[in-house]
Amino acid sequence: MTEAPLPAELLLDRDASDDLRHELVSALEGLGVRTARVRRAVDHRGAADIPWIMLASLPLQAFLSGLGAEAVKDSYTAFKNVVRRSSGEADPAPPRPLVLQDRGTGLRVVLEPGLPGEAYDQLLRLDLTGFGEGPLHYDREQGRWRSELDEAAG
Structure with missing residues (x-):
C-alpha cells in the first residue's frame, strides 16, 4: 500500500472474539497497516458513542488513498469480507459496525453491516478534508457518504 507501514491502534469491543481479532489484524496488515496496540474496550461509554465492534485509529x-492501489486489491477484498462478517459477531441486535478514526483529526468513518460495493468505492476516493465533524455514514438513499453534523452546522 505505502512504502512505510501505517501505524494503527485497535480498540475491540469486549464481546469480539479472539478469532475476529486475529482476522481484523491480519486483514489490516495485508493493507499495509502496522498494528501498534490492540486493546479491549471497557464497559462504560458516553451517550454519543457509536456501539461499534472495533475502532481502528x-x-x-x-x-484510504492506498486502498485504491492495484497491489492491494486482494487484501482490500479480504478486509471488506471481515467487515461484513464482523457485524454479526456479537449476538445482541442490532449488528455493530467497524469504525475507522483518523488519528490526527478524530474524524470517524462508520462501516456499517451490508454496505454496497459502491460505498466502498466512493470511500476510496473521498476527500476527508471536506468534512469538519463526523461520524461519516453512507446514506443508501442518497448514494453518498455524509456527516449529518456538518450538514446541520451549515
Whole structure:
C-alpha cells in the first residue's frame, strides 16, 4: 500500500472474539497497516458513542488513498469480507459496525453491516478534508457518504 507501514491502534469491543481479532489484524496488515496496540474496550461509554465492534485509529486519508492501489486489491477484498462478517459477531441486535478514526483529526468513518460495493468505492476516493465533524455514514438513499453534523452546522 505505502512504502512505510501505517501505524494503527485497535480498540475491540469486549464481546469480539479472539478469532475476529486475529482476522481484523491480519486483514489490516495485508493493507499495509502496522498494528501498534490492540486493546479491549471497557464497559462504560458516553451517550454519543457509536456501539461499534472495533475502532481502528490510524492516518485515515493515507489508508484510504492506498486502498485504491492495484497491489492491494486482494487484501482490500479480504478486509471488506471481515467487515461484513464482523457485524454479526456479537449476538445482541442490532449488528455493530467497524469504525475507522483518523488519528490526527478524530474524524470517524462508520462501516456499517451490508454496505454496497459502491460505498466502498466512493470511500476510496473521498476527500476527508471536506468534512469538519463526523461520524461519516453512507446514506443508501442518497448514494453518498455524509456527516449529518456538518450538514446541520451549515
